Amino acid sequence: MAETMLAGPRQTRSLKRDLARAERKRKRNAFLLVLPLIVFVLIFFVAPIAGMLERSVVDTDLMETWPKTAEAVRTYDWEKDAVPDEAVFSALAQDLIRSYDDRTAAAVARRLNYDISGGRSLVMGTARKIARLDQPPASWRDTLIETEPDWGRAETWAAVRRAAGPLTDFFLLQTIDHQRDIDGSIVPVPTERAVYLQIYARTFAIALTVTLLCLMIGFPIAFLLAGLRENLANLLMILVLLPFWTPLLVRTAAWVVVLQEHGLVNQMLQFLHLTNGPIRLVYNRSGVIISMTHVLLPFMILPLYAVMRTVPKDYMRAAHSLGAPPFTAFRRVYIPQVMPGIAAGSILVFIIALGYYITPALVGGAADQMISYYIAFYTTDTVNWGLAAALGTGLFAATLILYAIYSRLVGGVRGVM
Amino acid sequence: MRTRSKVIAALSIVLMTGSSMAAAEQVTVTSWGGAYQDAQREVYFKPFEEQTGIDLVEESWDGGIGVLRAQVEGGNATWDVVQVESEELQLGCDEGLFEELDWDKIGGKDRYIEAAVSPCGVGAIVYNFVLGYDKDKISDAPAGWEDFFDLDKYPGKRALRNGPKTNLEIALMADGVPPAEVYDVLATDEGVERAFKKLDTIKSDLVFWEAGAQPPQLLASGEVALTSIYNGRVDAANKADGRNFGIVWNESLYTLDSWVILAGSKNLDAAYKYLDFVGEAENQAKLPMKIAYGVTNPDASAMIEPERLKELPTADENMKNALKISDTFWLDNIDRLTERWSRWASTN
Numbered sequence: 157m158a159e160t161m162l163a164g165p166r167q168t169r170s171l172k173r174d175l176a177r178a179e180r181k182r183k184r185n186a187f188l189l190v191l192p193l194i195v196f197v198l199i200f201f202v203a204p205i206a207g208m209l210e211r212s213v214v215d216t217d218l219m220e221t222w223p224k225t226a227e228a229v230r231t232y233d234w235e236k237d238a239v240p241d242e243a244v245f246s247a248l249a250q251d252l253i254r255s256y257d258d259r260t261a262a263a264v265a266r267r268l269n270y271d272i273s274g275g276r277s278l279v280m281g282t283a284r285k286i287a288r289l290d291q292p293p294a295s296w297r298d299t300l301i302e303t304e305p306d307w308g309r310a311e312t313w314a315a316v317r318r319a320a321g322p323l324t325d326f327f328l329l330q331t332i333d334h335q336r337d338i339d340g341s342i343v344p345v346p347t348e349r350a351v352y353l354q355i356y357a358r359t360f361a362i363a364l365t366v367t368l369l370c371l372m373i374g375f376p377i378a379f380l381l382a383g384l385r386e387n388l389a390n391l392l393m394i395l396v397l398l399p400f401w402t403p404l405l406v407r408t409a410a411w412v413v414v415l416q417e418h419g420l421v422n423q424m425l426q427f428l429h430l431t432n433g434p435i436r437l438v439y440n441r442s443g444v445i446i447s448m449t450h451v452l453l454p455f456m457i458l459p460l461y462a463v464m465r466t467v468p469k470d471y472m473r474a475a476h477s478l479g480a481p482p483f484t485a486f487r488r489v490y491i492p493q494v495m496p497g498i499a500a501g502s503i504l505v506f507i508i509a510l511g512y513y514i515t516p517a518l519v520g521g522a523a524d525q526m527i528s529y530y531i532a533f534y535t536t537d538t539v540n541w542g543l544a545a546a547l548g549t550g551l552f553a554a555t556l557i558l559y560a561i562y563s564r565l566v567g568g569v570r571g572v573m
Numbered sequence: 574m575r576t577r578s579k580v581i582a583a584l585s586i587v588l589m590t591g592s593s594m595a596a597a598e599q600v601t602v603t604s605w606g607g608a609y610q611d612a613q614r615e616v617y618f619k620p621f622e623e624q625t626g627i628d629l630v631e632e633s634w635d636g637g638i639g640v641l642r643a644q645v646e647g648g649n650a651t652w653d654v655v656q657v658e659s660e661e662l663q664l665g666c667d668e669g670l671f672e673e674l675d676w677d678k679i680g681g682k683d684r685y686i687e688a689a690v691s692p693c694g695v696g697a698i699v700y701n702f703v704l705g706y707d708k709d710k711i712s713d714a715p716a717g718w719e720d721f722f723d724l725d726k727y728p729g730k731r732a733l734r735n736g737p738k739t740n741l742e743i744a745l746m747a748d749g750v751p752p753a754e755v756y757d758v759l760a761t762d763e764g765v766e767r768a769f770k771k772l773d774t775i776k777s778d779l780v781f782w783e784a785g786a787q788p789p790q791l792l793a794s795g796e797v798a799l800t801s802i803y804n805g806r807v808d809a810a811n812k813a814d815g816r817n818f819g820i821v822w823n824e825s826l827y828t829l830d831s832w833v834i835l836a837g838s839k840n841l842d843a844a845y846k847y848l849d850f851v852g853e854a855e856n857q858a859k860l861p862m863k864i865a866y867g868v869t870n871p872d873a874s875a876m877i878e879p880e881r882l883k884e885l886p887t888a889d890e891n892m893k894n895a896l897k898i899s900d901t902f903w904l905d906n907i908d909r910l911t912e913r914w915s916r917w918a919s920t921n
Contacts, residue, residue: 259669274905280667351915358919417796439780439796522735522781522918530915536637538907539664 205552211545215324217267218316221260222251226320234317238310238338245297245307249286256283264319270540271315271326278306314338327546352530356550359526360558362444362516363509367456369449370505371498374456378497381457382464393461400454408515411447412438415519443519452509456501463497499566503559510555527551599628600843603655605830606633608809612863621850627843638664645670645836653838654847656697660900662831666693672834678845679852686887688897689869694831695848698860699867701886701895702739702828704821705802707792717824718747721799722775729798732791735781735918737910738903739801739826742896744771746824752896759902765910769917781918792818804886808865822891828898829869861885 219226224247232240255261261283268275282304293299301308318326318336329335329342333350337343344350377396381389399407414420415437422434437443467490475485491498513528527547534544602618604610610633622629632652634640638661644650657665665671671693676682682690689696704721706714711727720727721743733740742755748771750758758764772779780797782788788802789810804825810816832851834844850856857873860866867887868874874887882888886895 259667262664262667262669265667269905270908273909277901277905348916349909349912351912351919354919355915412790413794416794418794517783518787522915525735525915533911534908536639538911539638539642540908541639543908 208545208548208552211541212327212549213323213325215267215319215321215326215542217263217321218319219321221255221264222248224248225251225316229313229317229320239308239313242295242297245295245300248307249292249296249300252279252283253287256287266539267319268315270543271318272311274306275312275315278304278312282307310338314340324542327542328549330543331546331550352547352550355525355527355530356554358524359510359528359551360554362441362448362524362526363506363512365445366448366452366509367502367506369445370453370456371502373449374453374460374501375498378457378460378464381461382467396454396457399450404451404514407451408447408518411443411450411519415443415446438519439521441520441524444516444524447519448509448512448515451515452505455504455508459500459504460494460497463494463500467493495566499562503562507555510551597626597628598840598843599630600840600847601630601632601651601653602847603632603634603652605635605656609805609864609866612860616859616863617851617856620856621847624850625843625846627846629847636661638670641665641670641835642668648837650835650837652835653840653844655833655835656830657694657833658830659828659898660904662691662694662833663900663904665833666691670836672836672838672841674834674848675845679849684852684872685869686871688829689831691831694833695852696829696869697832697851698830699827699869699886700830701804701822701891702801702826702898703804703807704799704825705788705792705807706799706819706821707795708817708819710795711798711819714819715799715821717821718743719749720821722747722771724775724778727798730778730780730796731775732780732782732788732797732800734801735783737914738907739898740772740914741765741768741910742826742898743801744768746896747771752824752894755896756899756902765913769913772917789814789816789818792816805865808884823894824896825886825891826896826898827886827892 225244228244228247229240232244234240252261255264261279265276265279268279272278282300285303286299289299306312314337318324326336330345331352333345333353334342335345381392381396384392416422417434417436417438419438421437422431425431425435426433437446471489471493472485475489476482480488510526511528512526513532516524516526517529527550531544531547531551534540534547604613610631614631618629618631621627634655636658641655641657641661642665644652662671673692674695676690679695685696686699688699704715704718706727708714715721715727721731733743741759745755745758745764745768746752748767759768780791782791782800785803785806788800789806791797791800792802793810793814793816804820807818807820810818832848834841834848838844852870854870854872854876857868857870858876860868861877861881865884867885874882874885877885883890886892
């Protein structure tokens with residue numbers, strides 16, 4: 157007895173140690189198993205997003221190309237005069253000539269052009285002209301203003317100051333239709349250029365409509381499929397999967413053919429005397445919604461089906477036998493059980509829809525382009541990467557906020573996405 | 574023992590062919606793909622390989638200065654010669670992405686039309702943005718953009734490219750501004766206002782296209798009566814699909830694509846040989862027979878059948894009242910005017 161008393165704690169201790177060691181080993185193995193995924197996510201997901209967020213606020217083009225000017229602009233006392241003195245102009249002239257010689261002036265030209273129309277020509281034109289001068293003039297201030305009168309304007313210098321870096325809110329402000337005026341205070345942009353808030357709203361409206369439509373159409377289909385015998389369900393599933401495997405571009409082009417003025421749908425409507433003339437179904441919002449709903453439907457049906465298959469039929473029967481009318485049983489017993497499927501499908505469709513590009517571009521009109529259209533435009537067409545990144549950042553932030561609200565609303569749904 | 578010697582023999586053959594392949598001169602040419610690159614392959618790429626023994630590797634792209642910047646700034650560009658649009662030519666030249674051309678190596682500046690000569694690039698083709706219509710449906714040909722805006726004379730929808738570029742010019746010409754003055758007017762706020770106001774008059778009947786393949790489809794399906802369209806697409810639709818589309822050359826907008834050599838190209842010699850080859854009149858003269866673009870060597874035009882020449886942008890008759898799209902204007906103003914355009918397009 158005494159022996160066991162003595163041995164007891166020691167044994168427990170070594171057991172504890174063994175347990176802890178086993179636990180550590182298990183954790184380490186688990187970690188090693190997910191390590192490839194973590195590395196993958198870090199390299200291909202987190203890093204690019206961080207890079208994008210950074211690009212929307214970091215603004216070093218002017219600072220790196222024109223270090224003297226950036227320094228002079230930062231130290232100049234702007235209270236005195238909105239068009240600076242000889243010292244700043246002299247720094248500008250030196251930077252201009254050097255950057256023209258080593259062919260880096262284009263970067264500043266591009267950056268200033270985002271802010272003031274004609275900024276590109278202003279920089280390149282001035283550089284071309286003063287690079288030809290044999291010796292420095294008596295006053296760079298007079299010479300530069302004489303060469304390009306825009307250097308004598310307060311707006312130009314306000315733009316130079318805004319671009320002096322290293323950080324900027326210029327692009328982010330632009331995405332919410334605001335800008336800084338000459339004094340540096342934040343003001344709304346003129347109405348005819350206020351576009352981005354509208355485009356965000358449009359993007360979310362389209363994504364939301366498509367999600368709701370997918371849910372309305374997808375739910376009965378998934379319900380039917382889940383109730384069928386396995387081999388019959390598999391057969392019908394082909395109908396869902398076949399379009400899913402067809403290339404996006406093909407399906408979108410097919411919708412153009414079907415929906416156009418003399419297309420299948422319009423001919424049928426007129427044949428049935430439902431409409432007198434052709435109705436416009438493509439190159440507008442309805443075309444975008446119809447084809448996006450079709451394209452994204454499988455993303456709703458598949459998660460719904462997966463969850464519905466696991467719901468035991470007995471529960472509904474039990475509800476009936478306890479006296480619940482069909483609708484009540486459906487609402488209070490069935491829906492809560494398939495909620496994870498609804499949540500997963502809706503989030504999946506909504507988030508994919510937010511980033512849609514090709515379908516709206518081909519079947520939508522000029523007023524139906526979503527935010528990704530503009531991100532692509534600024535990335536490849538005008539190479540305004542700051543604005544493209546800022547628009548992406550806005551979309552990212554808005555999605556996170558919406559997701560937070562959504563998970564709060566749906567509540568209780570755990571383990572979904 | 575015998576097996577081993579066989580293996581060694583096989584290996585040495587592989588190594589030898591490998592090294593002899595590395596020794597052959599090579600050049601990578603990047604163009605726009607599709608029917609155009611098919612034509613180029615036949616008249617330029619293959620004959621060039623046969624004549625010079627230089628290995629020509631083809632690539633294609635769809636534009637964007639960012640792609641070129643990535644190629645050059647990455648320090649290990651895989652492309653040597655690229656066909657670029659005029660805007661990329663100017664941007665890339667400013668940024669030092671392209672070699673400055675040594676014109677002596679490609680036949681001198683006099684070999685080419687004036688618009689084809691620039692410090693970093695040599696013009697490859699001339700193509701136009703024209704007013705297109707279906708001759709089967711419209712018998713009296715429109716005379717110019719004014720008719721495009723005339724909803725009574727030509728009822729039905731019309732299509733334009735989505736975006737401000739080309740459309741503001743079209744609107745001003747329709748409003749009576751002569752081609753030569755379009756950019757002077759557009760440079761003022763009132764000019765921009767005037768263009769949008771003109772576009773307002775047909776806004777409810779406008780459809781917008783994104784890709785060059787769309788306007789022929791829009792015309793063919795009867796979706797629109799009139800559209801802006803690349804002249805080459807009209808010709809292709811008429812020839813390949815048996816359409817009967819018409820072109821209005823009056824007040825058309827033209828631009829050039831150019832060949833450039835990426836800065837730091839490792840195959841500079843071969844690249845120049847290629848540019849020289851595609852600049853020669855007899856080689857250029859073969860291209861328009863395959864695809865309806867104008868060429869940049871005036872002597873080439875003399876070798877083209879008059880029947881065909883008539884259908885090309887470079888024919889004197891077609892060039893008479895044409896407007897060259899201004900890259901400087903659009904590089905300066907595209908960001909602003911695109912915002913303006915988006916706003917205009919989404920409000921009624």
